[in-house]
Amino acid sequence: MMQQALPYKSSCLTLTPRVHHVSSSNSSLLYVKGSKDELKNVVKDNAVIVVGQRGCCMSHVVKRLLQCLGANPAIYEIEEQDENEVVDELENIIGGDGRKETERLQLPAVFVGGELFGGLDRIMAAHITGELSPVLKKAGALWL
Amino acid sequence: MNMSSPSTQFAPARMGIFEPFHHMSMWEDTFRGEIMPNAGAMVTPPNDRADDKSGYTSSEQLIPSGSEDNQAGKSISDKVQRRLAQNREAARKSRMRKKAYVQQLEKSNLKLAQLEMELERARQQGLYIFGSNGNAGISSTINPGIAAFEMDYSLWVEEQQKKNVELRNILQSHVSEMELQLLVETVLNHYYNLFRMKADAAKADVFYLMSGMWRTSVERFFLWIGGFKPSELINVVMPQLEPLSDQQIVKICSLRHCCQQAEDALTQGMDKLQQNLAQNILTMTTGMGSYSSQMVSSMEKLEALESFVNQADHLRHQTLQQMSLILTTRQSARGLLAFGEYLQRLRALSSLWAARPREPT
Numbered sequence: 001m002m003q004q005a006l007p008y009k010s011s012c013l014t015l016t017p018r019v020h021h022v023s024s025s026n027s028s029l030l031y032v033k034g035s036k037d038e039l040k041n042v043v044k045d046n047a048v049i050v051v052g053q054r055g056c057c058m059s060h061v062v063k064r065l066l067q068c069l070g071a072n073p074a075i076y077e078i079e080e081q082d083e084n085e086v087v088d089e090l091e092n093i094i095g096g097d098g099r100k101e102t103e104r105l106q107l108p109a110v111f112v113g114g115e116l117f118g119g120l121d122r123i124m125a126a127h128i129t130g131e132l133s134p135v136l137k138k139a140g141a142l143w144l
Numbered sequence: 145m146n147m148s149s150p151s152t153q154f155a156p157a158r159m160g161i162f163e164p165f166h167h168m169s170m171w172e173d174t175f176r177g178e179i180m181p182n183a184g185a186m187v188t189p190p191n192d193r194a195d196d197k198s199g200y201t202s203s204e205q206l207i208p209s210g211s212e213d214n215q216a217g218k219s220i221s222d223k224v225q226r227r228l229a230q231n232r233e234a235a236r237k238s239r240m241r242k243k244a245y246v247q248q249l250e251k252s253n254l255k256l257a258q259l260e261m262e263l264e265r266a267r268q269q270g271l272y273i274f275g276s277n278g279n280a281g282i283s284s285t286i287n288p289g290i291a292a293f294e295m296d297y298s299l300w301v302e303e304q305q306k307k308n309v310e311l312r313n314i315l316q317s318h319v320s321e322m323e324l325q326l327l328v329e330t331v332l333n334h335y336y337n338l339f340r341m342k343a344d345a346a347k348a349d350v351f352y353l354m355s356g357m358w359r360t361s362v363e364r365f366f367l368w369i370g371g372f373k374p375s376e377l378i379n380v381v382m383p384q385l386e387p388l389s390d391q392q393i394v395k396i397c398s399l400r401h402c403c404q405q406a407e408d409a410l411t412q413g414m415d416k417l418q419q420n421l422a423q424n425i426l427t428m429t430t431g432m433g434s435y436s437s438q439m440v441s442s443m444e445k446l447e448a449l450e451s452f453v454n455q456a457d458h459l460r461h462q463t464l465q466q467m468s469l470i471l472t473t474r475q476s477a478r479g480l481l482a483f484g485e486y487l488q489r490l491r492a493l494s495s496l497w498a499a500r501p502r503e504p505t
Contacts, residue, residue, distance in 0.1 A: 055420055057448050061413035061455070068405040120455060128402050128462040 030074045039086065040093050042076060044114040047141035049074040051090065052108035053083060058120050059108040065123060066110075069133055071141040073110075083107065090116075113139030267495050289348025296341055297358055300334070301491075304484060307331050311481040321473060328468065328476045331484075335464055339457040342370065350449045360494030363487070369410060369456035374463035375403040377483060381467070384482035385475045395470045399463070406459050414452060421445050 032042050032049070043049060048066060052059030054077040066073045078086050087105050094105070094116050110117045112135055117123070126132040136142045307330070314327055346353050356364040366372065378400045382388075388396070421442060428438045468476045 057413045057417040057420065058451055058455075060416045061409045064412050065406060065409040068409065120451075121458060124406055124455065124459055125462055127406055128399070128459070128466055130398065130402070 030072065032074045032076050039076070039089050042074070043090075043093060043111045046074040046111070047071075047113060047139045048136060049076055049111050050108055051076045051078070051086070051111070053078055053080055056108060062108050062110060062120055062123055065127060066136075066141075069127075069136060070143060071136050072143075073141070078107075112136060112141065264499070267499050287349055287352075289345060290352050293341060293345040293348070294358060297338075300338055300341070304334060305488065307334060308481060308484040308488065311477055311484065315474070315477055315481065324473045324477055328473055328480065331480045332464055332468060336461060339461055342457055343454060346370075346450045346453045350446075350453060353453055354449060360491045361497060362490045362494040366490070368407070369414065370453045371456060371460060372487075373403075373407060374460050375400050375407060377460075377463060378403065378467070380486050381479040381482050384478050385471065388475075392470055396467075399466050399470065403459070403463055410452065410455060410459070417445065417448055417452070 032046070043051075048071050050059060050062050050066070050073050052062070052075070059075075059077075063073060063075065087107065090109065091105055105116075106119050109119055110123055117135070118126075123132065126135070133142070307327075310327060311331065314324060342353060345358075352358070353370045356367040356370065359367070366376070368376075378396060382396065424438065424442045424445065428435055467479065471479060
């Protein structure tokens with residue numbers, strides 16, 4: 001029996017973002033809602049989370065691939081008009097650790113264990129080389 | 145000029161070149177029928193006049209049948225002389241016209257034979273440039289990005305075939321590890337170059353790339369998001385790599401599994417794109433303002449196709465790279481040769497299919 005991945009480390013949070021479960025064919029995706037200010041916590045508190053535009057097909061590809069591996073990623077969907085704001089906030093969260101100034105963060109973006117992992121390119125490459133699974137396992141995102 | 149028997153006139157070009165006299169006699173029969181419908185019994189049949197092939201034999205027609213003998217014999221003879229001269233002149237002009245016409249026909253026949261030969265040659269070489277595959281040849285020449293890509297791709301194929309020959313030769317001879325490694329890297333880079341070319345072409349016209357119009361028909365049958373399926377590459381190549389160590393087998397199977405997962409994810413992403421686009425188009429309202437903005441949003445969705453092609457090529461690149469890491473240099477060379485030959489056979493099959501005899505409709 002496949003267990004539900006619990007999205008929060010503790011139940012007593014000052015902020016309580018609305019969470020609803022959406023059932024798709026095989027598994028349920030955890031849609032995380034929250035305002036921009038709550039984003040930091042949302043990112044930190046989920047083992048693996050995909051931040052992407054609502055209806056974006058590339059986000060869908062990332063989601064499906066992570067699910068293939070046995071992860072149940074949290075999904076943070078944004079509207080097109082909020083993209084700039086959200087990306088700014090995410091870049092603040094990441095800070096200046098090792099990323100070039102000129103590269104603006106692109107969506108969809110995947111965070112594993114609270115840290116930015118990368119976009120679709122990075123996910124694909126890591127998957128093929130076999131480094132993605134161990135990273136997910138280490139962050140507690142896999143239940144295998 | 146209305147020919148009553150055109151079908152044999154324009155028989156296959158090859159026959160046309162070698163049988164001009166056959167055509168001339170056919171022409172002659174019909175010509176006679178057209179020009180002199182009222183010739184009737186007065187016309188001498190051609191057998192009797194072997195020296196004149198024009199068929200214009202009406203000099204007898206103009207001899208007055210009536211009772212004009214009592215006119216001064218001299219004037220009659222003058223009239224007759226003049227008429228005869230006119231007839232000869234008309235006959236001569238007619239012969240010249242016929243000669244010119246036949247010459248033009250023979251020239252056209254030659255041209256037709258030449259074109260057929262060129263077409264056959266092009267098909268056999270498996271090169272499908274500028275619409276010889278029957279698709280939108282016109283649009284590819286209008287879009288300069290695509291026209292450039294088509295030219296570059298045909299050069300790429302030529303180069304790939306040369307590389308195949310090099311691989312075959314080097315595997316049969318004893319060369320240093322370094323030389324072999326160098327060739328393997330060159331061939332891999334050749335594939336990576338193709339992905340770069342495709343990225344540019346995708347910016348020019350992603351639908352052209354996705355449809356596979358730039359590839360031969362059988363290759364198109366196997367097309368997945370604008371190119372080969374990475375897991376298919378592994379399947380094609382694996383039998384040629386033996387003997388493989390157990391560890392290698394495990395790694396390759398794992399790589400193949402990863403490819404399939406990535407391919408499924410991308411395919412599902414494409415399906416989602418289709419759904420979104422269909423939804424968008426269905427829910428378009430008829431108000432003028434919202435129609436154009438909804439069209440714009442649909443166009444933005446279509447832009448995602450470029451990302452899909454790029455991601456698929458990225459996956460192909462990664463797969464090739466990983467394989468070369470798992471395999472020894474010699475195995476990599478064998479694998480690349482096997483894949484190159486596989487693609488060549490697909491192209492050859494396409495040419496044969498295109499040239500197969502069809503039943504007359």
